[in-house]
C-alpha cells in the first residue's frame with residue numbers, strides 16, 4: 001500500500017487531496033517535526049531535505065508536494081470521474097504548469113517567508129521588515145491570481161486539474177494570513193473547492209487537531 005509521510009496541517013495536505021479524490025488506498029505515517037523525527041537516518045534516506053511530505057509507492061519515492069500531486073495524477077488520474085486531472089494537450093499542460101509554479105513560487109514563497117520570520121526562525125533571526133515585504137509581494141501575486149480567476153470555475157480550462165488541488169491548499173494558507181481580503185473570486189473559489197465531498201481537512205482544522 002502507498003505510504004504518505006506527513007499529516008495535516010503540513011503540505012502533506014496537497015498530496016492528501018489527490019489520494020482522496022482518486023480513492024487511492026494509502027497509509028499515513030506521522031512524522032513529528034517538533035520532535036525532530038525528520039532528522040532520523042531512516043527519514044533522511046527517503047528525503048535528504050528533511051521535509052514533508054514524502055510519498056512511497058512501491059519502489060518509487062517522491063518528495064516535494066507539487067511533484068507528488070503530479071505523480072499521482074499522472075499515474076492514477078484515469079480513476080478520476082470524467083478526466084485525468086492533467087490536460088490532454090501541451091497547451092493545456094503548459095497552462096497547468098504555469099499556475100502550479102506560480103502558486104508554489106510566487107504565492108507560497110512569500111507565505112513561507114512570513115512563517116519563517118514569524119515563528120520558525122530563532123527569535124533573533126526574525127525580521128519584521130522581511131514579513132512586511134513578503135506580505136506586499138504575496139498581495140501583489142494574489143491580485144494577479146484574482147484577476148485570472150474572474151468568471152472561472154477552474155484554474156485551467158473547464159475541468160479540474162492538479163493546479164486546482166494545489167491552489168486549494170495554497171489559498172487556504174493565504175487566507176489564514178488575510179491575503180484574500182481583497183480577492184472575492186478567490187474566496188468563492190476556495191469555499192467551493194473545500195465543499196467537495198473528498199476535500200481533506202483545512203489547515204486550521206489540522207492545526208487544531210495537532211494542538212488538541
Ligand SMILES: N[C@@H](CCC(=O)N[C@@H](CS)C(=O)NCC(=O)O)C(=O)O
Nearest residue numbers: 010011033050051052053064065066
Ligand atoms: N517545497 C517543499 C517544502 C516542504 C516543507 O517545507 N515542509 C515542511 C512541513 S509543511 C517541513 O517539512 N518542514 C520541516 C523543516 O523545514 O525542517 C514541498 O512543497 O514539499
